[in-house]
Amino acid sequence: MTVNDPAVFAEHLVKRFGERRVVDGIDLIVPRGAIYGVLGPNGAGKTTTLRTLLGIIEPDEGRRSILGHFSPREASDRVGYLPEERGLYPSMKARDAIAFMGALRGLDRRTGRTRAAEMMEAAGLGHAIDEKIKKLSKGMAQLVQLLGSVVHRPDLLVLDEPFSGLDPVNQEKLEALILAERDRGATVLFSTHIMAHAERVCDRLAIIAGGKRRFEGTVDEARGTLPSRVRYLPARPQAGVAEVLPHDATPDGDGWRFQLPREGIEGLLVTLIERGYGIGGLSIERPGLHDAFVRIVGRDAAEGEPA
Amino acid sequence: MSNLLRTLRQAMTIARRDFIATVFTPIFLLFLFAPVIMGSFGAIGGMGAASVADGRADKTRIVAIVPDANARTIAEADTRLRAVFRRDEEAPPGLTTLRPAGDPAAQARAAFASKDYEATAVLYGPLETPQVLYGPRGKRAADYLGLLAAETLAANRLNGDVPRVTAVKTALERQGGSAGNRRQSASFAVFGVFLLNLFLASQVVGTMAEERNNKVIEVLAAAVPLESVFLGKLLGMFGVAILFVGFWGTIIAKLGSLLPPDVASALAIQAAVGTPAFVVLFVTYFTMAYLLLGSAFLVVGAQASTPREIQMLALPISVLQMGMLALALAGTARPDGWIATVAQMFPLSSPFAMAGRAATSPDLWPHIAAIAWQLLWVTIFITLGARLFRRGVLQSGSAKPFWKRARG
Ligand SMILES: Nc1ncnc2c1ncn2[C@@H]1O[C@H](COP(=O)(O)OP(=O)(O)O)[C@@H](O)[C@H]1O
Ligand SMILES: [Mg+2]
Numbered sequence: 001m002t003v004n005d006p007a008v009f010a011e012h013l014v015k016r017f018g019e020r021r022v023v024d025g026i027d028l029i030v031p032r033g034a035i036y037g038v039l040g041p042n043g044a045g046k047t048t049t050l051r052t053l054l055g056i057i058e059p060d061e062g063r064r065s066i067l068g069h070f071s072p073r074e075a076s077d078r079v080g081y082l083p084e085e086r087g088l089y090p091s092m093k094a095r096d097a098i099a100f101m102g103a104l105r106g107l108d109r110r111t112g113r114t115r116a117a118e119m120m121e122a123a124g125l126g127h128a129i130d131e132k133i134k135k136l137s138k139g140m141a142q143l144v145q146l147l148g149s150v151v152h153r154p155d156l157l158v159l160d161e162p163f164s165g166l167d168p169v170n171q172e173k174l175e176a177l178i179l180a181e182r183d184r185g186a187t188v189l190f191s192t193h194i195m196a197h198a199e200r201v202c203d204r205l206a207i208i209a210g211g212k213r214r215f216e217g218t219v220d221e222a223r224g225t226l227p228s229r230v231r232y233l234p235a236r237p238q239a240g241v242a243e244v245l246p247h248d249a250t251p252d253g254d255g256w257r258f259q260l261p262r263e264g265i266e267g268l269l270v271t272l273i274e275r276g277y278g279i280g281g282l283s284i285e286r287p288g289l290h291d292a293f294v295r296i297v298g299r300d301a302a303e304g305e306p307a
Numbered sequence: 308m309s310n311l312l313r314t315l316r317q318a319m320t321i322a323r324r325d326f327i328a329t330v331f332t333p334i335f336l337l338f339l340f341a342p343v344i345m346g347s348f349g350a351i352g353g354m355g356a357a358s359v360a361d362g363r364a365d366k367t368r369i370v371a372i373v374p375d376a377n378a379r380t381i382a383e384a385d386t387r388l389r390a391v392f393r394r395d396e397e398a399p400p401g402l403t404t405l406r407p408a409g410d411p412a413a414q415a416r417a418a419f420a421s422k423d424y425e426a427t428a429v430l431y432g433p434l435e436t437p438q439v440l441y442g443p444r445g446k447r448a449a450d451y452l453g454l455l456a457a458e459t460l461a462a463n464r465l466n467g468d469v470p471r472v473t474a475v476k477t478a479l480e481r482q483g484g485s486a487g488n489r490r491q492s493a494s495f496a497v498f499g500v501f502l503l504n505l506f507l508a509s510q511v512v513g514t515m516a517e518e519r520n521n522k523v524i525e526v527l528a529a530a531v532p533l534e535s536v537f538l539g540k541l542l543g544m545f546g547v548a549i550l551f552v553g554f555w556g557t558i559i560a561k562l563g564s565l566l567p568p569d570v571a572s573a574l575a576i577q578a579a580v581g582t583p584a585f586v587v588l589f590v591t592y593f594t595m596a597y598l599l600l601g602s603a604f605l606v607v608g609a610q611a612s613t614p615r616e617i618q619m620l621a622l623p624i625s626v627l628q629m630g631m632l633a634l635a636l637a638g639t640a641r642p643d644g645w646i647a648t649v650a651q652m653f654p655l656s657s658p659f660a661m662a663g664r665a666a667t668s669p670d671l672w673p674h675i676a677a678i679a680w681q682l683l684w685v686t687i688f689i690t691l692g693a694r695l696f697r698r699g700v701l702q703s704g705s706a707k708p709f710w711k712r713a714r715g
Contacts, residue, residue: 056529057697073532077313081529087522089328103320104530106313145526 005068007032007156007187008053014061015045015052022048024211025062030189030204035182037198037205038191039293041304045211046191047084050160053189054081067156077106080154084161084191086145090134094120094144097133101148112151119147123173139170146174150181157181159190163197175201193304199289209297219289226287226295228260235278244271260284314538317531321539325514326546338506339551367400368424369448372411372431377459378404380467384458387469388451399451400427407431415440428452434460501632501659503551504596507544508604508628509621514540515608516617533693541601541689548597588665588674595681596658600628602688603655606695627655635659642667651677654684 008030015023023045030036040046052059055072067075088097098119099112107115120129123143133141142165150157159178163171178188178201192198198205199219207215207222215222233255234241241256242249245268249258261268265284272279294302329335337344371381385402392398403424408414411431418429419442427445430452432438437456441449462469518524527536607620634656638647642664650660651673661677 051529054529056525076530081526083522083525083529085522085525087518087524087526089324089517089523090521091328100320100324101526101530104317104527106316148526 005032005065006030007034008036008064008066008189010049010053010062010064012062013049013052013059013064015048015057016060022211023052023059026206026208026211026213028053028064028206028213028216030187032187033182033185034203035178035188035201036190037202038189038208039193039195039198039205040191040208041193041297041302043305044193044209044297046193046208047160048211049208050158050189050191054079054158075156077152078155080105080149080152080157082146082149082159082162086142086165088133088141088145088148090132092133093130094125094133094136095129097144098148098151101145102151105152105154107152115151116147119151120144123147123177139166142166143170143173146177150177150186153184153186155186157186157188157190159188161192162190163192163194171197195288195290195293207293207296209301214296215292222289222292222296223287226292227262228287229285230258230260230265231281231283231285232256232258232272232279233281234272235280236276237280238277241272241277244268244275244277255281314532314535317535318539318542321527321531321536322542322546325540325543328514329510329544329547330550335547339554342555366425367427368403369400369452370403370405370415370418370424370426370429371452371455372405372407372414372418372429373434373459374407377434377463378406380462381455381459384455384462388454388458399448402455412438430456434463498632498636501596501628503548503593504600505625505628507548507597508600509625510547511540511544511601512604512608512617512621514543515605519608528697533697534689537602537605537689537693537696540605541598544601545594545597548593584671585665589662591678592658592662592665592681595678595685596662598685599655599658599681599688600624602685602692606688606692610695631656632659635663639663639667652680654681657681657684 006029008028010026010028013023013026013028014021026045026049028038028049038046038049048057051057053064053066053072055066055076063070064072066072067078069075072079089100092100095113095116098116099107099109102112102115103109117129120126125140125143128136128140128144133144136144146159146162149159157178162174162178166174175197178190181188202219204216204218205222206213215225231252232245237254245256246258246261249256269279269282373381381404382402389398405414405418415429415431415438418426419440426442428439428441428448428451430437430439434456437453439449439452518527524536531539604621604624607624608617610616610620631650631653634646634650634653636659638644638650638656638660641647647660647664650656651664657677658681661674665674
């Protein structure tokens with residue numbers, strides 16, 4: 001394989017636990033340099049998919065390659081990983097914890113400690129460099145662990161539910177860090193069940209539910225699976241306007257709501273003006289990623305397993 | 308980087324962490340000085356016993372009822388003879404001389420009732436045909452009094468001109484030590500290997516439990532193959548062992564050079580294979596025993612998810628380990644018996660038994676075979692351990708141990 005290969009490639013991945021196919025034939029291609037989201041409700045199989053990709057567990061079927069290696073271990077020094085269940089040694093100092101994580105990935109300790117201090121300063125954690133992990137708040141410990149997963153400057157960064165457990169301020173820091181990693185040239189693959197973050201940072205995403213991939217594409221493409229909605233307010237409300245509007249139009253206060261017709265809205269607007277209803281107000285709303293997500297996985301499934 | 312190098316590097320990273328985490332704790336100081344603590348308990352007990360004994364020793368006496376003319380000669384003879392006794396407790400009680408008065412036999416009996424001292428043996432009558440009375444535990448003192456009588460008589464005959472002979476003394480090394488000494492070395496070897504192992508193996512499980520509890524295990528497992536994690540943990544604790552042995556080895560060596568040479572040689576390990584080979588073998592078998600038992604403990608640690616479960620599971624292993632020790636000790640008691648052979652073959656007892664064998668039998672080739680055999684088992688244990696570990700820990704965050712999962 002060459003550098004032009006995708007950062008992550010998976011073909012028909014299957015992982016069974018007992019009789020249950022928790023990962024059920026997933027295909028995935030994460031281009032190099034992309035920020036890629038794996039979205040799905042709780043219990044969809046996101047964590048299991050990521051662990052299988054990283055070689056923490058072996059798939060029962062299918063193949064995968066990481067940075068061009070079919071055996072993920074071969075690439076382990078160029079990969080960073082933040083597991084869903086965070087964990088650091090409580091009695092280690094923050095900078096040592098970061099250096100330790102780097103050392104596991106082949107970074108020499110001295111460099112690790114230097115970078116750890118720099119990165120913590122940059123992330124506004126300068127005061128905690130020599131604090132023991134057990135003295136840090138949960139969110140701070142999580143940021144420290146995140147720094148530990150990038151201290152060796154990996155080519156691929158895998159984050160499992162990175163936003164959960166962070167307050168809004170730290171969530172913003174995390175978004176910035178993900179973007180910075182991408183700008184450095186890394187590929188970022190992360191899972192989440194919260195759409196807002198994905199919507200803001202992802203270049204591409206896959207939506208999985210019940211262990212199957214239901215969608216793959218850009219955020220725009222995901223939103224494009226749902227038609228935009230139109231809200232129309234007549235300038236001169238008169239009976240009979242409903243006959244002109246599409247069949248799915250429903251009254252909404254003084255106005256109406258309906259799906260954006262496939263052929264566009266221009267013809268309809270012309271008719272409305274000619275017939276004298278006029279345009280009192282008009283807005284075309286693109287659906288959010290969340291709406292698309294609910295539509296793709298189904299309303300019940302979107303709720304997910306009780307976490 | 309080659310795979311082997313990478314595995315080693317990763318293992319060393321983990322080993323270093325475990326080493327530091329173990330050594331820089333107050334518990335470790337307790338462990339490091341455990342021998343002192345145990346030793347001082349022993350010493351306090353010993354001192355108590357000694358002071359009781361001293362109290363009595365101060366007052367016990369051997370008594371010679373001799374005329375004044377002989378009193379000085381017998382005292383001098385006592386000084387000369389007493390010099391050959393190495394330690395106080397071996398020497399006969401101090402000598403008291405009494406002037407004969409009235410019936411010597413009655414006087415001798417009366418000496419046993421004296422309030423000033425506690426007589427163990429009393430001599431009276433002419434030195435040529437002395438009579439000696441002795442009480443319980445006074446038989447040796449009685450013999451000694453007989454010897455004193457003869458010595459005094461000889462000195463009298465020579466008019467006090469006892470020849471002074473100074474022998475030229477040359478110490479001769481005894482090759483390989485006596486059989487009894489060897490067996491003692493053997494048990495010592497086996498026991499030493501065992502005790503250190505017990506501590507270390509349980510310590511390994513402890514760090515394992517810690518990692519499962521605080522979820523670091525996933526960080527490790529993602530970055531490093533489980534075999535490296537395993538190896539790293541074993542190496543880390545081995546570092547602790549080396550620190551421990553090195554610390555006490557240095558102290559004992561320093562103390563040893565301060566001791567008088569004859570005492571030191573009495574204490575020295577006497578092994579059939581020769582001391583240098585024995586030290587090498589001892590270290591090797593220690594390592595093997597440690598790797599085998601450590602990996603067995605690791606497998607257990609991997610299956611359990613709470614410290615309580617670990618304790619529960621560690622118990623059977625400790626019992627098993629005791630069994631192995633008993634087997635190996637039984638083997639060293641009869642080095643040629645079938646029990647010894649079984650103990651040397653069975654993988655878990657083999658290191659103990661072979662360490663014992665190194666003390667009692669001079670052949671080297673069985674050790675080469677045994678080490679190869681044990682290495683094979685170490686590999687099997689670590690590989691198997693890593694596999695079980697993967698099943699136990701890493702299927703998911705909410706993984707159940709395999710015996711529970713089997714039931715649903
Ligand atoms: N080792 C395991 N044994 C049995 N079931 C598991 C195991 N690991 C995960 N699961 C189940 O697989 C499903 C998917 O889990 P997971 O991959 O963690 O989903 P997500 O990360 O999307 O929430 C869940 O129902 C979970 O309970
Ligand atoms: Mg998950």
